[in-house]
Structure formats: structure tokens, C-alpha cells
Amino acid sequence: DRPFTTSRDDLGNEFIECEYNRDGKSYRSSFTNKYLPEIESSFFPSEDLRNIEIYFNELLQVYKKRYYDEDAIANAYFWNTEDENFAVAVCIKSTVIDQQALDEELEKKDHKTSGEWYSISVVSCNIETDDEWSYQCFTTAYLKMNTENCSSNEIKENMDINGFNTIEITKSKELDTVRPIESHTQNIGKIVEECENKIRNQTLETFITRMKDTTDEL
Amino acid sequence: HNDLGGGRFTDPRSKQSFKYDHLRKEASEYQTWEPDTGMETMRAAIEAGVTEYCLQHYRHGVSSTFSKKTEDGPTIVACIEDHQFQPKNYWNGRWRSQWTVAMSGNQAEVTGVLKVQVHYYEDGNVQLVSSKEVKETISLGNEAEVAKELVRIMEDAETEYQTGISENYQTMSETTFKALRRQLPVTRTKIDWNKITSYSIGKELKST
Secondary structure (H helix, E strand, O other): OOEEEEEEOOOOOOOEEOOHHHHOOEOOOOOOOEEOOOOOOOOOOHHHHHHHHHHHHHHHHHHHHOOOOOOOOOEEEEEOOOOEEEEEEEEEEEEEEEOOOHHHHHHOEEEEEEEEEEEEEEEEEEEEOOOEEEEEEEHHHEEEEEEEEEEEEOEEEEEEEEEEEEEEEEEEEEEEOHHHHHHHHHHHHHHHHHHHHHHHHHHHHHHHHHHHHHHHHO | OOOEEOEEEEOHHHEEEEEEEEEOOOEEEEEOOOOOHHHHHHHHHHHHHHHHHHHHOOOOOOEEEEEEOOOOOEEEEEEEEEEEEEEOOOOEEEEEEEEEEEEEOEEEEEEEEEEEEEEEEEEEEEEEEEEEEEEEEEEEOOOOHHHHHHHHHHOOOOOOHHHHHHHHHHHHHHHHHHHHHHOOOOOOOOOOOOOOOOOOOOOOOOOO
């Protein structure tokens, strides 16, 4: 019940396997542009689109380090839709294990927490005029968190929260036709960042604040 | 604990047994039924204590206390359940606790299993599942003392559990969640996509 899995490609890069880079039972690495396991496939981005994919994924790694950490995995998969239009799925996975609580009192117990975050932002990019494009971003964030307490006099406690929530933003932006690769990357990057920031706060609100209020009601 | 088999269950409080239809959620075919006389005074005392405790601490909780003979000896089991369904607010939740008093000689081992489940489904779908297990040994005096001691243990454990859940929410939001994704980069500003350049920009980049 996880939204996607990860694997390693021929160059040793860890990449995300999801619906958007799948053909049959094989998945395409955004690093090598090859399917694993190897198959004859016609599902590849066009040459122009592949150039955007390469550039965007490079900058995505910087985005990943700034908002997540080195161990997080981030991939963007592009595909052509109609005419010049295209879409991209930006997938990110982040995990935390055994985060020790900073609270002094909780340290007395054997206290373990862990968490998993998966976000998928699908951005639909459609031309409006020569230098204006519309970007529609649907972001889904899946979150799973668990804490376990085990204190000395045989008290065992376990708490598990998991689920998902969604958000959507649509914006029209100018495209610099002299530098389309950089320009699309910037436009897509900004809208994904905006969606992820909003959904991060929405997730915190839903998962923690609302759930806590609900539990208190019982 | 009160399953007689053949779809029939017992209610020691009213001293009846009944048939229960799970699909229709209806009870029928009531008959008189006597609980185990050897344990009855103890069971009744505990039942009184638990019922009172339940009334005080739960909005609309329901409790039942059963007695049974197990391979470990005479045992009394008290169960509490409370739930809320609020579809207009997109949530529902349930609390269950089961307290077992296993008596042996002049001591008893008290085991409590507490469970909470909450489901919230506005803009998505979130589930909380939590449980806690507690064990304590008490000495057996007269029935009233035992009931009082049990209720004291229940109150302490269930209150502590509730507080613990609150604390865990706090911890999860302050440490675990923060470690999963920052609110903003360390620079405290959003990314300047124009400025950030990669260290090994695509060598295969062909000019358009």
C-alpha cells in the first residue's frame, strides 16, 4: 500500500518506479533513459522533451537537498501528450527512522519513531500562445508515521498514523522562447514547489491537528 | 468472552442470554441465564465499579463485565467501548478497552488492552490506529476493595494513555514530520530556480 517503489539502474542510481515511467512490467530510469528489465518500448519522451527531462532532473536534485535530505529520492518523468503539449510527474520519497524524541521525559522510555513521505506532483503543461503556457499541478502527499514506546514495567504502546491528501494549483506563465528548456524547468519547478509547500502544511494540519482534536473528542 | 455458541451471547448484568443477528444488529430470544455463582459477588462488585467509571469518563460509553473459568484459573473480564460517527465532519472514531483480572490464590494479575481508532476523510483519507498494553499485580482482599483497586488502575492507565496519544501527536509533528520535509530550505527562502545550476549539467544536451 505504498504509492511507489524504488530500484537501481545500470549506473547505480536509485530511481522511483511508478505509473508514469512504466511500460508493462519495466520501468524507465530518468538518469539513463533505459527500461529495466530491458524491453522493446516505444514509450519515451521526444528528443526535445528528453532534454527538458535531463535538465529538470538535475535541478530537482538540488531542490531535493534543500527541502528533504541527501537520502531522499526524487525523479521527474516527462511524456508527450497532444501536439506540443506534455506532462510531467515529479515523484519524491523521504524516510526517517528512529528519530529520537528531544523531550527529556520521553527519553526514559524506549521510544522509537519512524516516518515515510511520498509525494507525486503531476503537472500538465499546455501551450496557450507562443510565449504563454498553462501549468496545472495536482499533488498527492502520502504520509505514514509510527511511534512505539516500551517502558520497564511491561507497558507497550503503539501508534500508527497513515493516509494521504491532495491539492491542485493552475497557473499561466510566460515562456522564454529563446531558452525554453530553462524556462519550462523554472515554471514547472516553481509550481511544484508551491504545491508541495501548501500540501506539507495541509498535511500537518490534517494529520496532526485535526486528528488530535478528533481523538480528544472520544 | 460471553459467546455461548450458536449465535447466542450472555449478559450477566441482566442475567439473560440472547440470540444476536450481526447483519441486522438485533438481539432476540431472551432467556434467563445464571452466571457462575462462585465468582458472582466478585464479578458484580467489579461490574458496579466499572459501570460507574464508564459513566464518569466516557460520553456515551458502554461496559460489560464477564466471569469465566480459564486454564489459569477464575478470571473476570471487563470491556468498555465508546464510539462516535460524525459523517458531516468527515470523521469517525472508536475507543475500546478490555481489562482482565486473573485470580490465583490471594493475588490477581490485571491486564489491560486499550485501543483507539480514528478515521478522518476530508480532502483525503487519514487513519490513526493505536494500542496500549498494561500489566499489574494486585492482592485480593474483599470484593469492594478489589473493584476499587481495579478502577484506580483503569483510571490511571486510561488517562495516561490519552495523554500519551496527545504527546505522541506533538512529537510526531515536531520531530518526525519536520525530518521528512522542511517547511522552507535552510536559507529561509524559496528556491531561486533561475539561480540554481547543477554541477554536471546534462552533457547530452543537444541545442534545439
